[in-house]
Amino acid sequence: MDRAALISNVKGLSQGNLGVPLLLLAIMAMVTLPVPPFLLDVLFTFNIALSIVVLLVSVYSLRPLDFAVFPTILLVATLMRLALNVASTRVVLLYGHEGGDAAGKVIEAFGSVVIGGNYVVGIVVFLILVIINFVVVTKGAGRISEVSARFTLDAMPGKQMAIDADLNAGLINQEEAKERRQDVTQEADFYGAMDGASKFVRGDAVAGILILVINILGGLMIGMVQHNLSFDLAAEYYSLLTIGDGLVAQIPSLLLSTAAAIMVTRQNSSQDMGKQIFSQMFGSPKALTVAAVILFIMGIVPGMPHVAFLSLAALAGGAAWLFHKRSLERQAAQEERASAETEQAAEQAEEAKELDWDDVMPVDMIGLEVGYRLIPMVDKLQGGQLLNRIKGVRKKLSQDLGFLVPSVHIRDNLDLMPGAYRITLMGVVAGEAEIYPDRDLAINPGQVFGTLKGVEVKDPAFGLDATWIESGQREHAQTLGYTVVDASTVVATHLNQILQNHAHELLGHEEVQQLLDMLAKSSPKLVEELVPGKLSISALLKVLQSLLMEHVPLKDFRSIAEALSDAVTRTQDPVVLTAAVRVAISRLIVQTINGSEPELPVITMDPQLEQLLLGSVQQSQQAGEDGMVLEPGMAERLQSSLIEAAKKQEMLGNAAVLLVAAPVRPLMAKFVRYGEQVIHVLSYQEIPENKRITIVATVGGQNG
Known part of the structure; x- marks a missing residue:
């Protein structure tokens, strides 16, 4: 291994990459090697502290994805707790006949202080904790995780389409769309992982019951057979130690189960759980007022504990009065603000000047x-x-x-x-x-x-x-x-x-002048030569409006200006100038229609019909007229066949492109402009060299 790789590995280990292997080694050591009682105390305390920290992080998380690593932590904590159970079982069975703190101070404290040294009470408390954890908290959290995972997966296509709709409408950019898609995927992964992790918690509860039974039976046999203890003494020693061990494991398990239930029941919000509860439960004083009245009535009933009920009634009534007072103050502040705004508006109205041209409202664009x-x-x-x-x-x-x-x-x-x-x-x-x-x-x-x-x-x-x-x-x-x-x-x-x-319609003379001013910063000679030397702003406006009418963007304004500067020496006809510009920016036009695909599927016209239209256009030009003559029945058939071909392209996810001869293109673009389908009309000269044409339909024949 070279020096750079060695330094990289050492750096990775120093940043925490060694933590997972060490944890796995520690779990294996606890399962296979004897653990001294003092180390058991440290590990049990760490397990309780870890459960408390995880529960508090769950409470203060604003949304489930803020704690997306929770399923992994839940799994690791469960494995560590089971390993501790194995280690503590070994100590209890080996040294339980000594009684007292044979298995450590923590187990002794839970076995004697928490349950008062009564192993019957301890068994009942332990079973109640297991029932609460297994039947209530874990089962409910598991069900919510399962349903949330299913509905989240089912809703993914709709959420993806909503993100695409916002992106297409310009409401979000590509980075925001990417982030939202990642959130949708992470949300589905989170609930799926929580559905699986809840099964570990339920298995942990079952394992706790089995370990309790095995420890008590095994302890009785070892104490009575190997250490010659009486049945009563063996039952007392091993039962208290086993119950203490079980309680030390079940309390962190209950905390983690509660944290899991909190995470899967959380809603995305800008407030933590405490603020949500306070604002939603006590935002209105009506509920507290009614509760105070009910508690007061119950408190004055003969035989009821008056002090408890009447004290809580007074506390609820005082809280209701305080919240009502705050609500009135907030409402008064809002009314004062509104009154000040009204007075300011009245003062501005009084200072209104004499009627002039500013009072004539222009038409909004x-x-x-x-x-x-x-x-x-x-x-x-x-x-x-x-x-x-x-x-x-x-x-x-x-x-x-x-x-x-x-x-x-x-x-x-x-x-x-x-x-x-x-x-x-x-x-x-x-x-x-x-x-x-x-x-x-x-x-x-x-x-x-x-x-x-x-x-x-x-x-x-x-x-x-x-x-x-x-x-x-x-x-x-x-x-x-x-x-x-x-x-x-x-x-x-x-x-x-x-x-x-x-x-x-939104492009006017002012906008054209702004485009020229922006171009003049990078190409001053081009602008100086074109306007007004060769082309007026009005003629330039007509060309640009013709491009926009066919959804051609003006982003490459420099190429547009260069094409006009070259073509204007030959003609001043806006139609011919527009055609020259379209050829110059043909790659941009085709990219706008078809993206970067190497093939361009097109619709062509029947050769006989195209020759007929070319002849009609030439006759109109010789007569000094614009347009072409097309028999009404033929025009109707042509329009129907174009719409049918465009619909087929739309079904395939392609843009409808009609490819025609250059003289016919402007008139055919006008012909299809107001139809039901969006059809892009291109001339043969507007197809870039790097695009391969694929003819998907021919319209205008005897059958079409």
């Missing part, structure tokens, strides 16, 4: 109007998340399109239904829907395994079947395969879809 029930969704003070979601949508969309998407102006509209919202572009309604802010929307992605109770609607963004469900049904809906999102995500996704489809 992007507007969102909400009904009065949706106001809390856009109010951060009331915990509304919609503003952050909209900000995420704008950021993601700006990065994808290549220019800064204008801000969204939000206002309330009393003319709308209370739960309705409306999205406007340039003052014109682009989309509207009604939502339920206190519910979640379960969207049917195409294959689910059951139905849900709720309000059945259509998803506003994509028109899929969906159901508004109560928040408590979220896990059940995800288990059935539904994609479940909250009301804020529904609005943000709808807004994102509308802005993508109308991106060309």
Whole structure:
């Protein structure tokens, strides 16, 4: 072994990698070698301390995954406790005839002090502890672990789809999505491990009973036969030591079982268990008030212990009064804050200036109007998340399109239904829907395994079947395969879809000038030569809007400008300039459609029909007109066959791409733009050299 490897191994051992082998060696030593009573005392004390620490960590963990190593700790602690049982059994049977502290001070203390030296009482206490541990705590924790593991595994596909939906809507980035997917996997692994670990605890309880019986019987035989003790004396010595040994093992076992039950019954929260209990049980003084009244009535009944009942009634009543007082103070502070805000708004209204052009409200490029029930969704003070979601949508969309998407102006509209919202572009309604802010929307992605109770609607963004469900049904809906999102995500996704489809309307002269200013920082000569020397901003705007209309991003604005600078010397026609730009950025266009796949499945047109369209386009150009002449029946058949071919591609998970000749491409793109399916129209010149074309369908023939 070289020096570097030796140093690495020593460093790993110094960081704790030696702990597990040493622990296994210690367990084997306790099972096979005699352990002195003093060392037994130390190990039993360490076992109790470890159980207390594990229980407290379970109590203070905010969510189960904060203590994901718990199943492993549970297994190791159980093995160590069983090894201690074997070691203590050996000492009890070898030296139990000496009585007293023959097996150590800890066992003696539990055998004499805890149960008063009465082995009958000790057996009863031991059996009660075993029953509590085995029948109540361990059995319940095991059942919860089993059910939680099954439901967590069933809900994994729905949770994964919800993460993908948030990622596609721009609400989270790739790192956050990766972290959430890892949490989902770890949660399933945790509950599965807890289901298995609970079986070790139940086996430990059974082993405790067997060890007790074996120790007592074995002790009686050894004491009476080998050491000539009387039956009474042997029963006293060995029973007290055996019961002390059993209690020393069962109390840590009960603590660990309680910790396991706490972990599997915990809910993800930002508060520890103590704060949750205090806020949820004593947040309202009504329960304490009623309890105080009932205790008082029971306390004044003749024959009842008056002091105990009346004292607790006074304590509950005092706590209720204190919580009520705090609630009133909190409410008064909120009212004072609201009054101050109202006075400030009134003062600002009084200082209003004279009427001028600032009072003429311009039309918002992007507007969102909400009904009065949706106001809390856009109010951060009331915990509304919609503003952050909209900000995420704008950021993601700006990065994808290549220019800064204008801000969204939000206002309330009393003319709308209370739960309705409306999205406007340039003052014109682009989309509207009604939502339920206190519910979640379960969207049917195409294959689910059951139905849900709720309000059945259509998803506003994509028109899929969906159901508004109560928040408590979220896990059940995800288990059935539904994609479940909250009301804020529904609005943000709808807004994102509308802005993508109308991106060309959001680009204006100011945005084009900003693009030129950004390009001028890296390529000043290119911008100086292009605008306004060769091309006006208005002509450039038309070209860029044509690209956005066909979902072509403007991220590579430098290549767009270079292509225009070269093509503008030959023509000023925006259609021809757009075609030249598309060829220059063809790799970006195809990557946007098909990603990095080496093959591009395409739909082609029947050669006779394509020649007919080419002739029609050429005749229109010679006549000085734009467009092509297509017989209505043929146009209808062509549209139907295109839709059918696009649906087949969608079923296969591929984008629908129509490949045509360059002169026909702009008119065919306009022909399919407003159809039911999204069809990308490319010309032969726009296919990159590194892409292999696969023809999957031909449309426009006699049969198509």
